[in-house]
Amino acid sequence: MTFCNGPVAWSSRVQKTIALSTVEAEYMALTEGVKEVKWIRQILMDLGRNQVTPTPLFSDNQCAAFLTKNPQHHRRTKHIDIRYHFIRTEQEQGVVSVEYTPSDKQPADMPTKALSGPRHLKCRRLPGDSSSWGIDYSGLN
Numbered sequence: 001m002t003f004c005n006g007p008v009a010w011s012s013r014v015q016k017t018i019a020l021s022t023v024e025a026e027y028m029a030l031t032e033g034v035k036e037v038k039w040i041r042q043i044l045m046d047l048g049r050n051q052v053t054p055t056p057l058f059s060d061n062q063c064a065a066f067l068t069k070n071p072q073h074h075r076r077t078k079h080i081d082i083r084y085h086f087i088r089t090e091q092e093q094g095v096v097s098v099e100y101t102p103s104d105k106q107p108a109d110m111p112t113k114a115l116s117g118p119r120h121l122k123c124r125r126l127p128g129d130s131s132s133w134g135i136d137y138s139g140l141n
Contacts (some may be wrong), residue, residue, distance in 0.1 A: 027087070030064060071088060
């Protein structure tokens with residue numbers, strides 16, 4: 001999660017629940033992201049910086065992004081634990097807005113996937129990466 005182009009919260013861990021599909025895994029991860037968003041928004045509110053617009057959450061899985069907006073149960077998704085549908089309520093209340101973002105524009109992939117050299121450099125140039133903060137790390141080993 002970034003704020004003013006700098007990272008303020010991040011996480012990469014194994015999910016405790018076994019997902020039966022990529023869509024389900026992404027949906028579960030989005031729900032975890034919403035919990036983090038709510039915490040950060042509360043901190044901002046405590047500091048007098050209320051956020052009135054929905055916080056965008058980006059997913060590189062179109063089906064998972066669609067599932068957050070679709071309240072119907074389908075054969076392939078009806079088994080998903082009800083607690084993960086928390087994201088739908090938060091989206092309806094304007095806390096978050098889930099948006100599809102292609103994988104090549106997803107900086108969150110850097111700590112979770114093995115990236116080729118060119119793809120790694122491209123992710124480093126995306127907003128939120130330390131190289132975009134104007135800090136020179138060239139002298140560090």
